[in-house]
Amino acid sequence: MQIVVLSGKGGTGKTTVAVSLAKTTGFTYVDCDVEEPNGFVFLSPQIEKVVDVTIPNPVIDRSKCITCGKCAAVCQFNALAVTRKGIMLFEKMCHGCGACLLTCPTGAITEQLRAIGKIDIGRNADIECIRGVLDVGEPMAGPVISAIKKLIADERDTIVDCAPGSSCNVVKAITGIGDFKRVLSICDFLV
Amino acid sequence: MKICISSSGQEKTSLVDERFGRCPYFVAYDTKTKEYSAAVNKGVAASGGAGIAAAQTVIDMKADAVITGNMGPNAMELLQANGIKIYQTTGNTVEAAVQEFKSARGVELSKPVPAHSGMGRNNRRGW
Numbered sequence: 001m002q003i004v005v006l007s008g009k010g011g012t013g014k015t016t017v018a019v020s021l022a023k024t025t026g027f028t029y030v031d032c033d034v035e036e037p038n039g040f041v042f043l044s045p046q047i048e049k050v051v052d053v054t055i056p057n058p059v060i061d062r063s064k065c066i067t068c069g070k071c072a073a074v075c076q077f078n079a080l081a082v083t084r085k086g087i088m089l090f091e092k093m094c095h096g097c098g099a100c101l102l103t104c105p106t107g108a109i110t111e112q113l114r115a116i117g118k119i120d121i122g123r124n125a126d127i128e129c130i131r132g133v134l135d136v137g138e139p140m141a142g143p144v145i146s147a148i149k150k151l152i153a154d155e156r157d158t159i160v161d162c163a164p165g166s167s168c169n170v171v172k173a174i175t176g177i178g179d180f181k182r183v184l185s186i187c188d189f190l191v
Numbered sequence: 192m193k194i195c196i197s198s199s200g201q202e203k204t205s206l207v208d209e210r211f212g213r214c215p216y217f218v219a220y221d222t223k224t225k226e227y228s229a230a231v232n233k234g235v236a237a238s239g240g241a242g243i244a245a246a247q248t249v250i251d252m253k254a255d256a257v258i259t260g261n262m263g264p265n266a267m268e269l270l271q272a273n274g275i276k277i278y279q280t281t282g283n284t285v286e287a288a289v290q291e292f293k294s295a296r297g298v299e300l301s302k303p304v305p306a307h308s309g310m311g312r313n314n315r316r317g318w
Contacts (some may be wrong), residue, residue: 027314072247077238077239078234078237078239078240078241078243078244079240079243079248081246081247081250081269082247082250082251083250083269083272083273084273084274085272085273088269088272090240090243090265090268091267093239093243093265151236189210
């Protein structure tokens with residue numbers, strides 16, 4: 001079973017509820033509020049494993065690049081620009097989709113993994129604790145949350161602490177929660 | 192020399208748009224031919240990276256200088272890498288901004304405003 005703790009507003013007690021639930025039930029505590037994870041403040045677990053989260057960024061070989069600009073044109077995130085000196089990459093804009101790599105006619109683009117955050121895995125006495133940490137200044141939390149979701153995709157019981165609001169980060173964290181349909185059916189019954 | 196002005200319209204009488212990344216048009220003025228021409232800003236409808244797309248539009252127009260109100264960090268980095276000069280103006284028509292530039296009263300812009308400034312209060316990320 002996966003239970004996700006949500007709130008439309010920040011500072012209302014999501015972490016308090018999530019941590020208490022995890023402690024009471026013995027479920028795995030998962031902090032998906034990767035921009036400011038704070039569940040570990042209460043649980044202070046012993047960190048046993050740290051996994052880096054990376055996204056692929058293009059690297060342009062200037063000796064092969066003919067500055068045709070096809071990569072910049074295909075980029076949906078405006079991460080590449082054509083300048084007089086060659087192609088310029090704004091790495092923070094890059095989502096790592098790889099379209100530029102496929103489009104480049106001269107094969108001047110290769111990919112290099114860039115770390116944008118990490119996942120801490122540890123234990124607090126009886127419960128397993130997982131949290132995602134997005135690096136300061138990184139704009140994109142999605143890949144970190146996805147990496148956590150992949151990690152807890154097995155059948156283990158979890159309490160998931162989320163980001164506030166209804167942003168992409170929240171949607172990402174609740175995507176694939178199997179019991180969501182059950183919650184909906186309960187709502188239908190009540191209405 | 193070609194000067195690009197961030198504009199709300201396509202005419203020389205159009206008002207200058209003080210946002211660089213999210214302005215609808217760029218009006219270019221050629222100091223040799225003394226003619227105006229306009230282009231749609233590729234950044235206006237971008238979901239992200241508007242400043243970069245706008246700067247790319249200006250680079251593709253072969254501009255030597257840009258006149259605008261404010262500019263974000265990415266666009267400024269890109270234009271500076273291309274050796275394009277950036278000047279600041281406030282609440283003018285395109286024509287008046289060009290006059291201001293010609294009379295050497297143009298103020299050079301060297302510091303960017305924070306990212307997403309041109310999106311208005313309600314459209315910025317966060318909660």
